Amino acid sequence: MNKYTVINPHSKFTVLNTHVHNIDGVAKVTGRAEYTFDIKLPGMLYGKILRSPHPHAKILNIDYSRAMELPGVYGVVTGKDTLGVKQGIWRRYKDLCDEQILPVDKVRYIGEPVAAVAAITEEIAEKALDYIDVEYEVLQGVYEPLDAIKKDAPEIHEGFERNINVTRHIEWGEVEEAFDEAEYVREDWFKCGGQAHMCMETRAAVSSYTPEKKMTIYSSNQSAYYMQALMAGVLGMREGDIRILAQYVGGGFGGKFELDGAIFCSAILSMKLFRPVKIIYTREEDFIATKRRTPMFYYVRTGVKKDGTFCAREAKVFTNGGAYTGMGATALYLTGFFHSFPYRWKGYRYDGYRVYTNTLPSTSMRGFGAPQAMWCSEQQIEWIAADLGLDPIEMRRKNSHHEGYEVPGQATIASCGIDQCYDEIKSWIASKGELPANRSIGLSACGFMSGGIFNWFDTPYSFSSAVVTINQDGTVELHVGAQEIGQGSNTTMAIICAEALGVKVGDIKVHSGDTDHCPADLGAWGSRQTLMTGNAVKMAAESAKKQLLEFAYAQSGLNIVYDLDIKDGWVHAIARPERGEEFVQLVRKALRGKDGQRIIGRGYYTPHRKGMISPAYSYMLQGVEVEVDEETGKITLVDSMTAHDCGQPINHLGLIGQLEGAFSMAAGYGYLEYMPYEDGKLMNPNLVDYKMIRATEMPPANIAEIDTYEPEGPYGAKEAGEGLTNPTAAAIGNALFHRFGIQMKECPVRPEMILNALKEKKEAQEK
């Protein structure tokens, strides 16, 4: 079983980092939690989507008259029923808004929606798809970025030369001079695969448009506000006339904050028919027609001194963007930035090219470009240490970030626990002693962001907001726009509110996932909510508390130098904690004093002057013990240890769950979750052939939480749970290198690759 250790735990908190149960727990373990998948509205119809069988084709004509004759069919929509808006999540940049969810004249990947049917049952809707006749002119397709950038490659979007969708350049220092200082230079090419988000709840939406010209949409998503704003754009409606509801969401992982076919087609059908329409993706649809982790080709050149001092690094990256931009533009930037982490480079240059292909669009997924970056960086660093005969941990340590370090022009590191992480992993490796011949330990370091500071979405709102309202009986309503998707944000926000206000978690009701009643918030992506919404919640709760304490001060008669506080529902003088009154008594007095107005605290957060990327960075080092069957090439994960710096932990149980869960997803990326395409067609779009970690494959995920304090975060907290998706693939690769001497340049690592590498190594030795 796992070990979880906290180094130097604080004890000054009454709620923070204690064993608080998830506040949605009873709903979730009793089956009461109602997901979009479970919604049933009066008069509701069921929708199904007809999808393109071609990777690249012009739509010449769609005739759905035969489908309409089928009893039970209510209506069909195509691109012609839409405004034809090309949308995208990078709203500030019109050329990156390139996706019509029901395309009007052209399809660009297999599985792209072409038409949608609404019928009285799902079965009839599905049958009706066979009666829609689509005439295509099939075009030549291109599927790999290195083919798509060739001069004679087919053009996927008009006006994008060589199919290059976005480029990103990051540079600091005098790169060539820094390379000149290097005494050893190594260059490698790597290939990183895609990965399916594989949320247990597939994409799902129920849309209901009514004659008042208002739209209500239940949707499985990661940002209710984004859905509201994006849907307003594509439907030509006002944001305020659209209500998005998402109380329980069956997973997100970076795949559910862009518009998808379920939400868009159900809304278009509902507008045409004035009936609620429900669309649930099948698992196969979820695999072939949502989005995926971005596959990448990485070229890395690194220069170091013989004593292991890092001088310069240059990276060129070509990503398989698939058919549309989505969040892929952000992933292109972040992979280049985190490829430098967690080290100090005198000169650093990154050039990223996101290339359109006729495959499933790629986008953000937990780790947001960093797992690919670390797969390449952390393996190459391990190989350099071996080439120079240096201790790989000490070489990493001497080049690592530290508190106060400035990544030139990009970021300032205000808190950093990576140094202690090296100590923890070193002693874990030492404790393992001599390993059997078929086992090996590999490790990998990394860091990650605590929310993005960029505003390509062009929101006029603060990034996060919260409202705290206090009822006469001392219960508290907390309204946030933070989206609960299973990561535990409702609980984390309740903990922060309870700590700041001085009440119990059980006194707080969290309201989220409803744009009619909750303040706008950018939602659950980029590990932003604990820091950003957390700051807003803390501010709102502290404002409410201050308003309450004004009444307590007024009647206390205490010398002005003495402070009052509220903890655990007890209002008291800090110097004389035994003297005081119950929270609820103070609330009643405050109500009377304000002529019955309820106490309402408001809070908000938008990062300012925090560099280019994020207000704060987490750090971690992971060691993974791997067993290899040299006969079959099969990998078994035996054990693991992660030393992790997320600042002050807030939600203890939630943190453990996030770290263990991220590890399992990261391990899957390293050696199981493979997405093979042939001529634009995904070959394994089901859970029989797409392998992922199951209980029997999961090793212990031991954690040592390093205690640091992040000044920008609520109570010193920063990112946890996404960053840990980054190191594992590289750690597995490094384990294979250590004992077996094979260098894996492509992930996920499959058994046949290991066998081939072992065979090549043997042949080379025999020569």
Next chain:
Amino acid sequence: MEKRLLTLNVNGQDYELYINPKTLLVEAIRDHIGLTGTKRGCDTVSCGACTVMINGMAVKSCSVLAMQAEGMEITTVEGLEVNGELAPIQKAFIDNGSYQCGFCAPGMIMSAQALLNENKNPTEWEIKEGIEGNICRCTGYNSIVRAIDGAAKGKYTEAKS
């Protein structure tokens, strides 16, 4: 296909249904009876989100027809709690944070309960094998194993006076 009348016993209650004979048990439970705690996550009997107990044994309810379950005792996640008192396995899941998005939890809990029905004192490996048919994308399973282990050891069972 001609519809037929059938009686399903779910959570101790008889439900009379008039349904197409090819209706899956999961469809009968969710769409006809209206118990939506049981989920569905695939079409290939791979994910375990639809797991229920039939006569105390874990069965993926997408793998059997409703007709095949006639005359048997079907238990869904809604059938575990008694008068608002959660079953020990449910308490164990809450105490160990053994769910995140919660979508796999109902099926996972039914697999866990069926395992404990059969094996009062499972080893860690037996627990892992017992839930191997259930995919959880969020937790990485270890917290689920801890919950089942704790429940097996009686940690969540109130002492009867």
